Amino acid sequence: MVPGGPILIDGPVEIETPDGRVTRSDRFVVALCACHRSGQYPLCDTTHRTPVRLPGRRRRAD
Numbered sequence: 639m640v641p642g643g644p645i646l647i648d649g650p651v652e653i654e655t656p657d658g659r660v661t662r663s664d665r666f667v668v669a670l671c672a673c674h675r676s677g678q679y680p681l682c683d684t685t686h687r688t689p690v691r692l693p694g695r696r697r698r699a700d
């Protein structure tokens with residue numbers, strides 16, 4: 639498991655999500671999204687690298 643990132647597993651894999659959707663990957667290593675922010679969930683699309691904006695917080699002016 640990558641801290642703050644995906645869970646890496648050996649592929650190829652076939653994953654069934656609770657809603658019955660099946661995702662297949664033929665890669666040798668498959669990154670499963672652990673942050674639930676991926677646009678390709680259950681696969682990681684690196685969205686976990688994007689900082690989360692918290693409501694009511696503003697970016698600091700430089």
Ligand code: FES
Nearest residue numbers: 671672673682686
């Ligand atoms: S772990 Fe990478 S997008 Fe969720």
